[in-house]
Amino acid sequence: MSVSTDPSVGEPSTTATAPDRPSERTPRRRAAGPSRHRSGLINLASIALGIALWWGLAAAGLQLPTPPEVAAQAWTLAGTGQLADSVLASLGRVLSGFVLGTAAAIPVGFLMGWYAPVRSIIEPWIQFFRTIPPLAIIPLAIVLLGIGEAPKVFVIFLAAFLTCVISTFQGVVSVDRTLINAARVLGTKDPAIFARVIVPASTPFILVGMRVGLGSSWATLVAAELIAAPTGLGYLMQNAQLYYDLPTIFVGIISIGLLGLFMDRLLLLAERRLTGWEERR
């Protein structure tokens, strides 16, 4: 998809069209001014304030490790390779579950949106499983799939699948009817309409579904690791809890947060690139 936008494009100057609605500028360009710079500074200040508050509470005698202690522990864990191992184990699980989940959800969501009978067959099951927190499936998954990687990946798969399938389906049903008609009157037949209208028009919905799905995958993963795992960030924290090792628990929490944030930003970037044609925002 080539979405080339000529930066020189602005207001019509030579055309006869008088001042009807002025063309809107891309939001990204507007955001890149000094105001963005300033909000970045405020972000940083807020983070610094939060850390200072934490430090203050720790110094005031609350049972908390201080930021330097946590940093030192992170350094140690990174040195022994424990941190990298845990991160890789967790990321491996989350990514395999998430990729499988969304890969299954997108075609199923399309089928549900496009064929009413498919929707009638699948929708009750999705609505039912959606009400069950994926974590509640863990006991069942462990009994059926053992205590290896399979139950964890399965639970993450489920979490990602359920959120993504619903938004894909929503995306397909909310495609503007006039766009479909516009393609039809240009002689386009159903399969091509699907590929050239339905898929691009529902991409924004799919990407939102993927972001939400990634969030719930990540949340589910750590909880799954807390229950039963020989590796991973959840395991690292669970193990530290046994030894009352607060700094390690903090390292775990912060790593989880940062990784989640990083993955979300990555998807946000993809979303901006793929759906830059959208008018809102």
Place this chain on the structure above:
Amino acid sequence: MTTTAPTTTTAKISVREVTKEFDLGKESFTALDRVSLDIADNEFVTVVGPSGCGKSTLMNILAGLEEPTDGEARVDDVVVTGPGPERGVIFQQYALFPWLTVRKNVEFGLRTAKVPKAERRERADHFIELVGLTQFADALPKMLSGGMRQRCAIARAYAVDPSILLMDEPFGALDALTRVNLQDQLQETWRQDQRTVMFITHDVDEAVYLANRVVVMAARPGRVYDVVDIDVPYPRTEEFRLSPEFADLRNRVWSSVYHQQGRTVADRDGA
């Protein structure tokens, strides 16, 4: 799809006794009641009427997007059963694909028709130039104003070389000045490259200014109420718009639209 000249006896578009009823649960609503209408080749016909007179339904039936409950619509003497590239449609809401640039939008129907890339590009650029959007060929629809979007939609419809253009209140969402400009542009485009046009509008001035013939419809049930011939040569300009002749025709159509009694042309002619 050859567009060889049809025999003079058959109309380009022929609507025969078309009735359309919509099922509203308990009762049904008659959008069109035995509507008959002929449009000749290269004729520019505008259809005006109050809301609910079924003018958009009539257009959708000709476009093949809706089926009549009774009667039939023929194009080139073939019964309409679905959409086809020989009938271009322009929607009020532009219906541009927002993820495609102006050029890719105009090329959309050509890709469907599997026109080779180089030719596709050449034809798209030609029609983009015709509507004055060359500068904006690589812009996305979100960067265009309403008037520019509609011009892009017109180029897209023209690009697949339809012999008929069906326009559903194409300028309805635009401000008055832009609308007048687009009317002139459309007239100019049509003069350079003649097609059979059915143009739906609720604007009496627009209907009189553009058409060879104005068809006035009435509501509840939707039916043809009056037909007014506009025997004024093209090109029509501001001079015509401000002339007493225009005022007369406009008044004639206006009273037909706004002072309708429950009669049809057929009734009045004693049929």
